[in-house]
Amino acid sequence: MIQVARFHHIKLLAQRENLSQREIARRLGISRNTVSKYLRTNTPPTAAHRRKVYGRPRYSEETLRVIPLIDQWLQDDLQIWKKQRHTASRIYRRLRDEYGFIGSESNIRKVVAARRAVQKEVFIPLTFALGQQFQFDWGEADVKIHGETTRVFLFCMELSASRKRFVWAYRNEQQESFLDGFVRAFEYFGGVPAIGLFDNLKSAVKKILTGRNRQEQETFIALQAHYVFEAEFANARRGNEKGIVEGLVGYVRRSTLAPVPDVGSLEELNSRILLPWCERVVETKHVPHSKETAAQVYERERVVLHPLPMQPYEACRIQPGTVSKTSTVTFDTDQYSVPSRYAGQAVWVKGFVDQVIIVAQNEVIASHERSLSRQQMVLELDHYLEVLLKKPRAVRDARVMHDDKVPEVFRRVHAKMRERQDAEGDRLFVRFLLLHREVGMERLRQALEEAERTSTYHFEGLQEILAQLTEPRPHAPLAADQVPVDLNAYRVQRSNLQMYNRLSGGGELQ
Numbered sequence: 001m002i003q004v005a006r007f008h009h010i011k012l013l014a015q016r017e018n019l020s021q022r023e024i025a026r027r028l029g030i031s032r033n034t035v036s037k038y039l040r041t042n043t044p045p046t047a048a049h050r051r052k053v054y055g056r057p058r059y060s061e062e063t064l065r066v067i068p069l070i071d072q073w074l075q076d077d078l079q080i081w082k083k084q085r086h087t088a089s090r091i092y093r094r095l096r097d098e099y100g101f102i103g104s105e106s107n108i109r110k111v112v113a114a115r116r117a118v119q120k121e122v123f124i125p126l127t128f129a130l131g132q133q134f135q136f137d138w139g140e141a142d143v144k145i146h147g148e149t150t151r152v153f154l155f156c157m158e159l160s161a162s163r164k165r166f167v168w169a170y171r172n173e174q175q176e177s178f179l180d181g182f183v184r185a186f187e188y189f190g191g192v193p194a195i196g197l198f199d200n201l202k203s204a205v206k207k208i209l210t211g212r213n214r215q216e217q218e219t220f221i222a223l224q225a226h227y228v229f230e231a232e233f234a235n236a237r238r239g240n241e242k243g244i245v246e247g248l249v250g251y252v253r254r255s256t257l258a259p260v261p262d263v264g265s266l267e268e269l270n271s272r273i274l275l276p277w278c279e280r281v282v283e284t285k286h287v288p289h290s291k292e293t294a295a296q297v298y299e300r301e302r303v304v305l306h307p308l309p310m311q312p313y314e315a316c317r318i319q320p321g322t323v324s325k326t327s328t329v330t331f332d333t334d335q336y337s338v339p340s341r342y343a344g345q346a347v348w349v350k351g352f353v354d355q356v357i358i359v360a361q362n363e364v365i366a367s368h369e370r371s372l373s374r375q376q377m378v379l380e381l382d383h384y385l386e387v388l389l390k391k392p393r394a395v396r397d398a399r400v401m402h403d404d405k406v407p408e409v410f411r412r413v414h415a416k417m418r419e420r421q422d423a424e425g426d427r428l429f430v431r432f433l434l435l436h437r438e439v440g441m442e443r444l445r446q447a448l449e450e451a452e453r454t455s456t457y458h459f460e461g462l463q464e465i466l467a468q469l470t471e472p473r474p475h476a477p478l479a480a481d482q483v484p485v486d487l488n489a490y491r492v493q494r495s496n497l498q499m500y501n502r503l504s505g506g507g508e509l510q
Contacts, residue, residue, distance in 0.1 A: 007038050071115060128160040136155075136156065136196060153172060154170075157181070158244050162298035163294040169266055174332075176351050179313065187308065223313055321346070329347060341386065379399060393423060407445050428458075432463070
């Protein structure tokens with residue numbers, strides 16, 4: 001096969017200089033048959049021409065034997081994660097080791113390159129009706145919280161028609177975070193599209209069946225029923241099927257989280273950075289293949305969204321539990337206390353993003369702030385007071401008494417009462433703690449601070465201080481004629497010692 005430049009030279013010598021084919025062949029150092037062939041075709045030898053004239057490249061019999069295998073492996077690879085597909089080198093080694101191929105690796109590399117060139121995936125331009133679809137995905141990003149680098153997980157949702165976006169950061173991708181994100185997103189959009197497109201994430205999918213069929217998690221089905229939308233799932237490892245939101249994940253990282261922001265809390269990150277970004281970008285970004293901004297299209301889409309239900313979905317993960325002998329229930333490696341009278345009973349634990357609620361017989365028996373660490377004990381002093389009343393000596397070493405939520409003044413006053421009254425001081429201090437159910441823990445703290453100031457370390461005195469703080473008793477004012485005008489003239493009558501002696505000795509007054 002000659003180059004286009006050589007073909008051009010042949011045409012010049014033949015048509016401009018009127019040389020014979022023999023002379024042209026002699027001058028250019030090629031065969032006369034080649035000169036004759038290109039003068040007859042009158043078509044440059046481009047790549048397309050080579051394919052047209054010769055069809056598929058010529059392969060040896062050995063290579064032709066394994067080409068069907070190569071085609072099958074490459075076709076199967078289209079359904080597999082890109083990072084785990086065959087390389088040309090791997091294909092060669094498999095052919096050599098499993099099928100006795102004796103050709104060269106370089107030849108197989110050329111075959112694979114040619115095969116892949118004709119297997120490029122073609123994407124279809126799409127358009128979406130207003131209110132028809134949203135797409136969801138998780139993303140990850142690093143932020144600094146109080147100067148410490150923390151990996152957060154970004155709940156990303158985008159309306160496919162208007163491209164209005166919602167992004168909210170969580171500390172994990174657990175089911176309660178997943179559910180909470182939908183509650184917030186639908187509230188933010190003001191309604192619910194008909195269909196949601198998802199990956200096959202564990203929070204939504206229990207098992208992948210054939211085709212696009214999925215066995216979904218019950219809580220996710222309940223979420224769909226509550227907000228009345230249908231879930232569709234992308235093929236496994238085919239993130240491009242929800243390319244709208246895939247682009248959002250990278251876009252939010254680049255445009256608003258670079259450089260890495262330093263915030264005081266996750267709430268600050270969401271309210272001060274992410275939500276304002278969502279509001280700004282909807283005003284400036286245009287919908288693809290449209291002259292309208294996302295905000296303009298969203299105004300039309302908002303009115304056709306399915307209305308929100310009267311009550312938001314309870315975004316929590318529910319699991320059964322049994323109260324232990326230490327009056328705690330375990331949830332995600334952490335232990336949360338309940339009132340001691342429930343020890344040994346079966347309960348339900350509701351894990352929300354920011355709190356844990358424990359229910360027994362349809363009654364909430366405990367509510368705690370969600371622990372952000374692992375293997376922690378989250379205890380409430382009130383839950384152990386009845387037991388401490390029976391075992392008062394344990395109050396000094398009880399773990400709950402040393403919790404950060406218990407003010408230091410509690411421990412100081414208790415130490416003084418124990419020092420002065422021993423075991424009875426323990427019992428009386430617990431009795432005093434029980435009074436918080438009537439007046440509140442803050443009022444108890446104020447009473448103990450006053451007791452410490454006045455060195456009052458007995459139960460009756462503490463009660464009196466608490467009563468004064470709770471219901472102060474007014475002092476009766478002196479009558480006007482009882483108030484001395486000149487304090488220097490005011491005299492106090494001296495005690496009559498003779499009268500005292502007679503009374504103490506039993507004598508009669510004269």
